[in-house]
Amino acid sequence: MLKQKYLLVVAIALTLSVAATSCSNLPTxxxxxxxxxxxxxxxxxxxxxxxxxxxxxxxxxxxxxxxxRSIPGAVPRFTGPAVPYLGNTGYIGVEAGNRNLKVFAxxxxxxxxxxxxxxxxxxxxxxxxxxxxxxxxTIFISDTVGTAGGIQPKVVQDDVPSFPDLTVFRGSIxxxxxxxxxxxxxVLITRTSSPGIxxxxxxxxxxxxxxxxxxxxDTGTFRIDIVAGTQTVTSATLTVAPRRVYTVLARxxxxxxxxxxxxxxxxxxx
Numbered sequence: 001m002l003k004q005k006y007l008l009v010v011a012i013a014l015t016l017s018v019a020a021t022s023c024s025n026l027p028t029x030x031x032x033x034x035x036x037x038x039x040x041x042x043x044x045x046x047x048x049x050x051x052x053x054x055x056x057x058x059x060x061x062x063x064x065x066x067x068x069r070s071i072p073g074a075v076p077r078f079t080g081p082a083v084p085y086l087g088n089t090g091y092i093g094v095e096a097g098n099r100n101l102k103v104f105a106x107x108x109x110x111x112x113x114x115x116x117x118x119x120x121x122x123x124x125x126x127x128x129x130x131x132x133x134x135x136x137x138t139i140f141i142s143d144t145v146g147t148a149g150g151i152q153p154k155v156v157q158d159d160v161p162s163f164p165d166l167t168v169f170r171g172s173i174x175x176x177x178x179x180x181x182x183x184x185x186x187v188l189i190t191r192t193s194s195p196g197i198x199x200x201x202x203x204x205x206x207x208x209x210x211x212x213x214x215x216x217x218d219t220g221t222f223r224i225d226i227v228a229g230t231q232t233v234t235s236a237t238l239t240v241a242p243r244r245v246y247t248v249l250a251r252x253x254x255x256x257x258x259x260x261x262x263x264x265x266x267x268x269x270x
Contacts, residue, residue, distance in 0.1 A: 033095045033096070034095070034096040034133035034134075035093050035094065035095060035096065035133060035134070036093075036094055036095075036096050036131035036132055036133055036134065036135045036136065036137070037091040037092060037093050037094065037135075037136045037137070038054075038089075038091070038092055038094055038099070038101075038129060038131065038136070038137045038138075038139060039088055039089055039090060039091045039092065039136070039137070039138045039139070039158075040052055040083065040088060040089045040101070040138075040139045040141065041088045041138060041139070041140050041141065041249075041267065042083045042084065042085055042086065042087050042088065042141050043085075043086065043140060043141060043142040043178045043249065043251040043265075044085070044105075044124075044141050044142055044143060044144060044145065044151055045085065045144060045251075045252055045253050045256065045259075045260040046144045046145050046146070046260070047085070047103075047105040047124060047141070047144075047145050047151070048085070048105055049082040049083065049084045049085070050082065050083050050103050050104060050105055050124075050141070051082055051083075051103075051104040052083060052089065052101060052102070052103060052104075053101070053102040053104070054092075054094065054099060054100070054101055055099055055100055056100070056102070085259065086251070086259075086265055088267060091136060094131055095131075096131050096132055096133040097130075097131060098128060098129070098130055098131075099128070099129045099130075099131050100126065100127070100128055100129075101126060101127045101128075101129060101139060101153070102123050102125075102126045103123065103124055103125040103126065103141055103151065103153070104122060104123055104124070105122065105124040105145055124145050124150065124151050125141060125143075125150065125151035125152070125153050126153075127139055127153040127155055129155055135157060135158075136157070136158040136160065137155055137156065137157050137158060138155075138156050138158055138247070139153050139154070139155050140153060140154040140155075140156065140176065140178055140209070140211075140249075141153050142154070142178035142179075142180060142209070142251065143180055144180055144253075147180075154178075154209050154211070156176075156211045158269060159213070159214065160172075160214065160245050160269050160270055161214055161245060163243060163270070166216075166242070166243040166245075167242070167243070168242045168243065169218065169219060169242065170216045170217060170218055170219060170240075170242070170243075171216070171217050171218075171219060171240040171241060171242065171243060171244045171245060171246065172214045172215065172216055172217065172244075172245045172246070173202070173214065173215060173217045173238075173240070173245070173246045173247075173248060174211065174212050174213060174214045174215070174246075174247055174248070175187050175202070175203045175206060175211075175212045175247075175248050175249070175250075176206075176209075176210065176211040176212070176247065176248075176249045176250070177206045177207060177208050177209065177210050177211075177249075177250050178208070178209065178249050178250060178251045179208065179250045179251055179252055179253065179254065179262055180208060180253065181253055181254045181255070182208070182228065182233070182250060182253075182254050182262060183228045183229075184205045184206060184207045184208075184228070185205070185206055185226050185227060185228050185233065185250060186201060186203060186204055186205055186206070186226075186227045186228075187201070187202045187203040187206070187224065187225070187226060187227070187248070188200065188201055188202065188224075188225040188227055188232075189202050189217070189222045189223065189224055189225070190222065190223045190225070191218065191220045191221065191222050192220075192221050192222065192223055192237070193220040193221035193222075193239075194220055197218065197222075199225075202215065202217070203215075214245065217240050218240070219240050219241060219242050220239070220240060221237060221238070221239045221240075222237070222238050222239075222240065223235055223236075223237055224236045224237070224238050224248060224264055226250050226262075226264060233254070233262060234250070234262050234263050234264055235264070236248075236263070236264035236265075236266070238266055243270075244268060244270060245268070245269040245270045246266050246267070246268060246269065247266065247267045247269055248264060248265075248266045249264065249265050249266070249267075250262070250263075250264060251263060251264075251265050
């Protein structure tokens, strides 16, 4: 009898030991993923409104894109929020690692397309982005649909100055050249809200798809002049608030009219 009880105890102990070992090998859940962020700026004058797929899921289907992982064999749907010309997605939290972005162009656009360009929604651009944790990236879409080479997105890490590095008397600004058929340009600024800054060169020669580093700028209202050679080709007004960070872009097409014309667009980074 004692021997039988002893064997029963041993059997129960072995069973519990195996169960504990098996549970320890189960995959853990609830771990917090490392997150970075991306933002897409739509600057392609003839792409029309675009739909964006991140890892083959519609951008905007959920709060966090890292929950929308690729589903093998899934057919893309166009039910997410479309992005119009000069629009942007805002920053979207994504899981760190290699992400893939696809851009689908809707028919039309604010600039004419070549005659052979298909009017049907299709992938007109894609980019592979290596996202690091706690880092932000901007993806610029600026080439034109149907031209040689197609749309080649530009991915830039946003090294935005932190709030403590900015003073109450200054903001920060960077410049990007995203007009496909414009020559290299310079950026001059004149403060119109008060005297003291006139035709000051803020950024020197900048070529297509170059994005300059952030530089400090005094607060106030400025006329931003985009200059090619000695000619001002387009201008815009920007009001710089204390401790705010801006991206200013030359975009559009030389010789185009209306919304597709060469112009300046600015976005707030913080």
